[in-house]
Amino acid sequence: MITVNALSEVAALMGDPARAAMLSLLMDGRAHTASDLALTAGITAQTASGHLSRMVEGNLLAARAQGRNRFYRLASSDVAHAIESLMALAGTRATPASRTAAWRRDPDLRFCRTCYDHLAGQVGIAVTDSLTQHGYLEPKGPRDWKLTEPGELFCERLGVDLPGARQASSRHFARQCLDWSERRPHISGALGAAIADTFFKRGWAERLRRSRTVRLTDSGRRALGSHFGATV
Amino acid sequence: MITVNALSEVAALMGDPARAAMLSLLMDGRAHTASDLALTAGITAQTASGHLSRMVEGNLLAARAQGRNRFYRLASSDVAHAIESLMALAGTRATPASRTAAWRRDPDLRFCRTCYDHLAGQVGIAVTDSLTQHGYLEPKGPRDWKLTEPGELFCERLGVDLPGARQASSRHFARQCLDWSERRPHISGALGAAIADTFFKRGWAERLRRSRTVRLTDSGRRALGSHFGATV
DNA sequence: TCAATGGTTCGGCAGAGGCCGAACCATTAG
DNA sequence: CTAATGGTTCGGCCTCTGCCGAACCATTGA
Structure with a gap:
């Protein structure tokens, strides 16, 4: 079924630590430069470039060139809401033993x-x-x-x-x-x-x-x- | 930041094609046996077993033993809703060229x-x-x-x-x-x-x-x- | 007790993909 | 024009992990 593949593809895009760090920064709703995002994710510019183009390809991000810089932002508020829903899930992932959810920290x-x-x-x-x-x-x-x-x-x-x-x-x-x-x-x-x-x-x-x-x-x-x- | 890792972890769990296929089946809200899920995902039982225990560990699934069988179901409706939101995103991923969204098919x-x-x-x-x-x-x-x-x-x-x-x-x-x-x-x-x-x-x-x-x-x-x- | 069935663990293989160095392109400043 | 800066592409390395065969455990039924 096509939706299954689509589901795993979009989830996999968010499932890499470096890409998740970039997405998390972009959740502020603003556009950020490629080097800014690379710095945040703790990776080199060339690695970040690969990640960013993949996320644009996957319709998670939109890119806009301005002079020497290239700005990336979330493609839509739908993307933001999907990320929020995953974060909500991650926040409740706490085991009954340690009840403190992640965001509480x-x-x-x-x-x-x-x-x-x-x-x-x-x-x-x-x-x-x-x-x-x-x-x-x-x-x-x-x-x-x-x-x-x-x-x-x-x-x-x-x-x-x-x-x-x-x-x-x-x-x-x-x-x-x-x-x-x-x-x-x-x-x-x-x-x-x-x-x-x-x-x-x-x-x-x-x-x-x-x-x-x-x-x-x-x-x-x-x-x-x-x-x-x-x-x- | 801890939430970033949590985000990428839960997304990565959903980001594997075999696991996504299982989750998709479990979206019917019922519990399914391990072999049933393995068959759906098109993988062997032992591979599925690994996937399933990882998803239980990650609080996406809940397991219940019954006789020789082991039934797995979604851990909560929060999980179901997160998957729905990702599917919604995947459905709108269509390029302007082929406007038909995935679920339309x-x-x-x-x-x-x-x-x-x-x-x-x-x-x-x-x-x-x-x-x-x-x-x-x-x-x-x-x-x-x-x-x-x-x-x-x-x-x-x-x-x-x-x-x-x-x-x-x-x-x-x-x-x-x-x-x-x-x-x-x-x-x-x-x-x-x-x-x-x-x-x-x-x-x-x-x-x-x-x-x-x-x-x-x-x-x-x-x-x-x-x-x-x-x-x- | 012994087979059959469902499920898991272990070990080793192989492919996918994340990572960086180096080189290259584009734009701006001097 | 030249240098500097931001960004991308390419090639190769290396780890991570998905996968299966084989063996093992647990429950059921004869």
């Missing part, structure tokens, strides 16, 4: 990280919960959210680029994304990305280099309290 | 199949849609459903074993599961499994050997019309 990552291009972890959940509890966001269908009229006002007041988010017409606007550490949905899609952008632009959060981990700044912690009525 | 599988232990494909979606449109099922939270009072009556009339489904207390009762061919949610969890059981027990559907494909019988087609008001 990195509290910073659990606290706040990027999931592709939006916020995840405790902070992502806190933001999402605040939006739903204030009636700014309502569940719509099984995997989407509806931004209510008060929600639009709130976002505008916050400085979220709503027109920009709506412009990406091919993309889901407000999507539910399962958080693998909190095991509950957080806001993703174009709106989720726009909200995350706001956090970065206003200095509420900072990306850590070579990691999906995000640091919540002091002003970010205050903003969570004043704007969202949440404490983390 | 198996219309029977797309029409009706088991997803772990419940019905999926067009039939699964038809059942789910019917239940929601009649007000028997209401979305509850992002990933669950609520069975309404009329819904309970309907299920009892149908012969669904509701007490049995409720007994599995550790399990989600009515869960939303994303259908990778229809790209919409169908009913899973204990209730989804109980409904699927009803279909098999009443002779409305039959499992095909060595496959997740399910055949809808003539009486099943009529039942869909009379009980669910649906045509497929």
